[in-house]
Amino acid sequence: MKKILTTPVSDEDLKDIHAGDVIYLNGHIVTCRDVAHRRLIEYGRELPVDVRGGAIFHAGPIVRKVDEDKYEMVSVGPTTSMRMEKFEKDFIEQTGVKIIVGKGGMGEDTVEGCVKHKAIHCVFPAGNAVLAATEVEEIERAEWMDLGMPETLWLCRIKEFGPLVVSIDTHGENLFEKNKVIFNKKKDEQYEQIIEKVKFIK
Amino acid sequence: MDKSKDVQTMTDTVARFIKYFGKVLPDDVQSKLQELSEAETSPMAKLTYETMFKNQELARELDRPSCQDTGVIQFFARVGTKFPLIDELSGIFEKAVLSATEMAPLRHNSVQTFDEYNTGTNVGYRTPSIDFEIVPNSDELDVDIYMAGGGCTLPGKAMVLMPGAGYEGVTKFVLDQMTSYGLNACPPLLVGVGVATSVETAAMLSKKALMRKIGSRNPNPKAAMMEEELERGINAIGLGPQGFSGENSVMGVHIENAARHPSTIGVAVNTGCWSHRRGNIIFHSDLSYTITSHKEAVL
Numbered sequence: 001m002k003k004i005l006t007t008p009v010s011d012e013d014l015k016d017i018h019a020g021d022v023i024y025l026n027g028h029i030v031t032c033r034d035v036a037h038r039r040l041i042e043y044g045r046e047l048p049v050d051v052r053g054g055a056i057f058h059a060g061p062i063v064r065k066v067d068e069d070k071y072e073m074v075s076v077g078p079t080t081s082m083r084m085e086k087f088e089k090d091f092i093e094q095t096g097v098k099i100i101v102g103k104g105g106m107g108e109d110t111v112e113g114c115v116k117h118k119a120i121h122c123v124f125p126a127g128n129a130v131l132a133a134t135e136v137e138e139i140e141r142a143e144w145m146d147l148g149m150p151e152t153l154w155l156c157r158i159k160e161f162g163p164l165v166v167s168i169d170t171h172g173e174n175l176f177e178k179n180k181v182i183f184n185k186k187k188d189e190q191y192e193q194i195i196e197k198v199k200f201i202k
Numbered sequence: 203m204d205k206s207k208d209v210q211t212m213t214d215t216v217a218r219f220i221k222y223f224g225k226v227l228p229d230d231v232q233s234k235l236q237e238l239s240e241a242e243t244s245p246m247a248k249l250t251y252e253t254m255f256k257n258q259e260l261a262r263e264l265d266r267p268s269c270q271d272t273g274v275i276q277f278f279a280r281v282g283t284k285f286p287l288i289d290e291l292s293g294i295f296e297k298a299v300l301s302a303t304e305m306a307p308l309r310h311n312s313v314q315t316f317d318e319y320n321t322g323t324n325v326g327y328r329t330p331s332i333d334f335e336i337v338p339n340s341d342e343l344d345v346d347i348y349m350a351g352g353g354c355t356l357p358g359k360a361m362v363l364m365p366g367a368g369y370e371g372v373t374k375f376v377l378d379q380m381t382s383y384g385l386n387a388c389p390p391l392l393v394g395v396g397v398a399t400s401v402e403t404a405a406m407l408s409k410k411a412l413m414r415k416i417g418s419r420n421p422n423p424k425a426a427m428m429e430e431e432l433e434r435g436i437n438a439i440g441l442g443p444q445g446f447s448g449e450n451s452v453m454g455v456h457i458e459n460a461a462r463h464p465s466t467i468g469v470a471v472n473t474g475c476w477s478h479r480r481g482n483i484i485f486h487s488d489l490s491y492t493i494t495s496h497k498e499a500v501l
């Protein structure tokens with residue numbers, strides 16, 4: 001069974017979701033990356049899109065203009081979420097966003113924000129930009145277009161947007177951090193095995 | 203022979219080929235991804251592979267680049283001294299990139315350094331990067347073309363070890379890159395390793411290693427054994443697709459080597475992501491061509 005959430009989501013909706021789960025999203029998501037975070041947190045400007053209970057996507061899309069004020073999503077893929085780590089905790093607190101979608105894991109501060117304000121971070125498998133674009137039904141609005149195509153806030157209506165792999169849940173579990181510990185341990189084991197076989201300098 | 207017409211024809215062919223392999227992965231990558239997906243057991247990993255396959259199908263169907271990051275275009279050419287358009291080649295490659303950028307369309311990925319502006323064409327100072335090897339007494343051009351994405355370029359690293367560090371040091375150098383930067387480079391990765399004297403010789407070899415067909419082996423039996431060992435070892439770390447964890451981590455490990463100075467071991471690593479977009483095309487002297495990387499390609 002596909003687990004599908006619809007925005008706006010509530011604390012209750014996220015309660016039973018755990019790091020490592022796969023979910024899909026209906027409703028709305030807005031692209032929001034480096035400069036938009038900076039404007040809100042560092043310059044205190046209000047985000048022109050209300051994301052309370054909603055979702056943001058760390059992504060810089062390729063968008064095609066089809067008509068006056070009408071745009072089509074051609075290609076959209078996640079960008080490295082870690083770049084937003086510096087801002088995300090405050091961003092969650094100030095905007096009330098519930099679902100953050102991006103690439104790779106995020107750090108301690110975001111985990112803290114997710115636990116305190118009941119939000120989650122998910123990963124859209126990267127490199128799948130065409131699939132993601134076809135899950136956008138319509139671009140309903142564009143804000144802060146002065147930032148250029150990649151940084152504009154594109155408000156997208158989405159249908160079964162995903163798969164989204166949950167990387168940080170509301171209980172403070174962090175998939176990537178957990179994996180890293182395991183990976184590093186296995187790496188050390190493999191190193192010991194391989195060096196026995198590559199002593200070519202005698 | 204009308205040279206300017208030939209130049210135009212060849213430019214068009216190269217441009218169309220770039221557009222093509224920006225949406226269709228090479229045969230060896232496709233079959234390796236298939237094989238790796240079948241080995242996965244967790245729903246999360248399986249689903250990630252399914253997503254990739256679905257995306258590739260859609261890219262073909264909708265005629266769009268499969269990943270939004272179409273990279274910086276790089277050419278690795280082995281050109282015969284008797285190839286008729288040898289003098290025009292750099293210009294042909296550059297114009298082909300310009301034309302593919304509009305046609306595909308490719309993302310604008312060329313930022314002029316120091317002046318720090320995007321040229322908006324994928325052509326900039328010394329970009330696309332072009333590497334020539336001269337082949338005496340041949341009238342053919344054999345060229346690998348590659349889209350170097352940002353995410354998979356980031357794990358690249360080169361350094362010079364002291365001989366005391368040995369191949370054990372090389373092993374550590376490669377493994378450390380996998381669990382730090384490799385994780386975010388969209389695994390399963392193709393890993394290229396260069397072993398030589400200095401940073402630049404090792405680095406160039408590590409990139410050329412990524413042009414080799416997946417499954418090919420270094421002709422030196424010891425180097426080939428090390429490729430297999432690293433492959434087995436990195437797979438055992440279990441990065442899985444997208445670093446979510448899984449049964450494997452890499453599509454392969456390729457080592458390219460050169461003799462070294464007795465006092466140094468230059469080592470470098472370069473990675474390709476699952477969306478390893480490279481193409482190989484051979485132009486014959488009459489400018490007819492053979493595409494070896496994509497059997498079904500029609501331009």
Ligand code: SF4
Pocket residue numbers: 077126127128269270271272351352353354386387388475476477
């Ligand atoms: S690493 Fe490769 S698949 Fe991932 S976003 Fe970059 S180019 Fe695309």
